Amino acid sequence: MISDKKFIVEGKLAENERIKGESNFLRGTIAQDLKDDLTGGFTADNFQLIRFHGMYQQDDRDIRAERAKQKLEPLHNVMLRARLPGGIISPTQWLAIDKFAEDHSIYGSIRLTTRQTFQFHGVLKPHIKLMHQTLNKVGIDSIATAGDVNRNVLCTSNPVESEVHQQAYEWAKKISEHLLPKTRAYAEIWLDGEKVETTEDEPILGNNYLPRKFKTTVVIPPHNDIDVHANDLNFVAIAQEGKLIGFNVLVGGGLAMTHGDHSTYPRKADDFGFIPLEKTLDVAAAVVGTQRDWGNRVNRKNAKTKYTLERVGVENFKAEVEKRAEIKFEQSRPYEFTSRGDRFGWVEGVDGKYHLTVFIENGRILDYPGKTLKTGCAEIAKVHKGDFRLTANQNLVIAGVPPEQKQQIETLAKTHGLISDGVSNQRLDSMACVSLPTCPLAMAEAERYLPGAVTDIEGLLEKHGIPERSIIFRVTGCPNGCGRAMLAEVGLVGKGPGKYNFHLGGDREGTRIPKMYKENISEQEILTHLDELIGRWAKESNENEAFGDFLIRTKVIAPVVNSAKDFYA
Template identity: 85%
Template sequence: MSNEKSPHVVEGQLSDNERLKRESRHLRGTIEQDLKDDLTGGFNGDNFQLIRFHGMYQQDDRDLRAERAKQKLEPLQNVMLRARLPGGVITPEQWLVIDKFAEEHSIYGSIRLTTRQTFQFHGVLKPDIKMMHQTLNKTGIDSIATAGDVNRNVLCTSNPVESEVHQQAWEWAAKISEHLLPKTRAYAEIWLDGEKVESTEQEVEPILGDNYLPRKFKTTVVIPPQNDVDVHANDLNFVAIAENGQLIGFNVLVGGGLAMTHGDTTTYPRKADDFGFIPLEHTLAVAEAVVSTQRDWGNRVNRKNAKTKYTLERVGVDTFKAEVEKRAGVSFAESRPYEFTGRGDRFGWVEGIDGKHHLTVFIENGRILDFPNKPLKTGCAEIAKVHQGDFRLTANQNLIIAGVPADQKDKIEALAVQYGLIQADTSLQRKDSMACVSLPTCPLAMAEAERYLPDAVTELESLLAKHNVANDSIIFRVTGCPNGCGRAMLAEVGLVGKGPGKYNLHLGGNREGTRIPRMYRENISEQEIMASLDELIGRWAQERNANEAFGDFVIRKDIVKPVVDSARDFYE
């Protein structure tokens, strides 16, 4: 680190992850040797963590643990891979490749669209891991830096309607992703049989540093008025400012994040701060300066307080901003005005200003699989075989079939209907609901999320109908633990897993995604959650102002107090 003597560096014994990264030989570890160890389906020692920097998490099917233990077998170890896909754009040819791999080499057979605007393979066994990377590489996809203490997959608003601005914003998302990637050749060496660097001491990580970042780092590019990437869930955000249909620069927002730890009040969700406006030519310099400041000042002693949001709270927003200006050699101008009016995806057909048509289809939980009477996976593949444009994955786990010529619309729509990708009876509430993966594969999960969501939404739909507000909806999100992958801490109603069948119930976010909800009830059952919502939805239906959203209603009626400054009032 270049600023070890800075007063902003946290002193103390470094976390063991710092040792791990320092000794990893720029993320190589002994992964290559571990791949040859057929005595276990997993990775040993430090490699368990190091494979994350290569885009993978070691997992096992927790539903099978007890039975396998009875048989004196180790857990069914496998990996989940998350691809790097800046802005979520993928070609039909690439889609067919990932579809085939999921079918043949995933024990679950599915493709999972994620809240990070990319896809995941779940359940890939050790003998197939190297082939997985090589298969993706041949089609132009990798998984470099989609996990670990690095800048992860860069999100971009899925808005193909204003074609020129969207194209320009997406190009910047791709540039930012490339600029902030690790420079180590470890990924190519291990997975792609690339030529080995003679001495890893010759390698330099000019932006991330030899010890990489103190903690994970997330970046977005967002095009108002849609906040579909949830800017306040991310460390660094570039808010697109356009004039006359052309992108001219960005407002820069820094220090958002949703993760927390149950029982630890030094952890909390936090909104990002607006640093100001920059013209386009300074984008990469500012991105690098924010990352390098966090690299040098972030907490490497306590990982629970290592994210950018805690660095800003500790050193002060003005101090952090001034350091970014110094490192980038720029001064932030006053922020340009913008407004978020929503963050959901626009379902159905829309026409872009270029005359191309775009069809957004709802994928519950982002899980693309052939379900009974709803063969989504086959349908996506059949569309990919004839589609002349591209696909765009959204940060809300949905799929856009983009760039469809007018004379292909009927064919694409007929296929989408045939395979259940378009279902007329899907409610607005279901489209406004989201969950993380959670059980059975996530090792951090405390409660169900993806598997609970469909039934929970059905109950919520019944409550809305009971109180005669079935045409309305509530931003509803479920996460299996407090790490924030399902972004429940930006929902009007957010459930955070506490234990089997138990959740903390949070209320009071808003539809625009600019307010953090407050805990209303702690550690309650699914039945207690629905009983609380029954009462509250009843009051909302009777007492709300015209067009007043649920989250705004519970704040106005003092059912919960708004979270104004989460570092100080989130736990009040």
């Protein structure tokens, strides 16, 4: 349904549109490619199409040159991102993914991601089908966790207020299922599903799917732990007397941009208004459908929902959603975000059960000398009677622990380094994307750079007499935004080896985009600037004034109010 053709961008369609249109509903020739043992990679269009099945083809860039010298192709492998709405996983499921990572991943690790799910890295072609079938046996898939579709639906990790969270989580699952592709391609290729002769149709996503990736969240104030302004569509839970009554709907957030292209920029989401629960799926489909029909299919750099809103106007987009969903948005119900980090340590829920949040630096679960994180998680999974909850900040919640089991879980966590003394507030408030050596888009280090960079910032805080304070610090290896640096007080965006664009001025609540302070500077230059600015913050800040707010108040950096107009000003 296209209600107003004047909002369609005319021109030669992007190459990805041809790939999707000719894919036979995302099948392509992936099944044939799997049988080709002359290469470890996927060829032609399939390189793009496997993304719709939750995978990216990668190689280890650290050894690429050496393999080329040996006249070998790059060490092709895939990264798989699971579909896990709300990030909840059972101990049985955890043990299955732990074993697969141990037996069939080059790196042996489980990676918790900013999309509130887990990733396998380094899975070679002969093991890909087994990977999908292993997940399927325990009720997990990777359908639509990448590609031009609605991706894994996030939900606030809030096991404390259990009833509201359970309701919100159920809606996250419903939204995820409602917006999934209807094609049977995934089951046919990976699970040996029966090929059914049928005329396929994608009533919500469209037969050419969406113009670009689409991200959805369910968030429970006052915790903005999923960063609403990084997402296309957000349902802000509104509760009364402990019961979920509806959602405020926020549309058009996104953080990705392209270096040197000022037509691209990060953008905050707009608040469309309040809806009752029964209209949730209708509104979700209407927002997706409007973006499907009006989104830019000519220029992929301007294809995200945020650019559609800027081009057609927020009110026009909102009116179209109302028409399609047969609803009038009510005035937004009041809410406030007061935090977005995870609550570490033990907390007691309203149901009397306990929940332990453990810090996983960079989300990488692996056994290290003296810190056997992967083994520890598996040992806990063997005895745990509740569930695990993956957070959008790359951490892990061991949830639903009965009082009598609390000590057992804590002992296992301490034994394996999942609980350790001396982790600073600064380290807890820092995050990075994967970047090198596996991400093909990476321009600079992120995951491998972060631990040392945090140590340096800890040193600066100590130097200036404020070791207990912290800065929301995030690093992403390229401008695509996976590490959500564009919602940090200090955000680094990779520009080249050892070089970053240096952004300042976001806030702790995740409601303000930082502005570029210096372009293409070295790691040492970043520390020099931070030394000066942290020194000023220590001496001149108001009581409890956050770093980003201090920088704005003292006019070190201008606030980004309208990112389309003043992000580059």
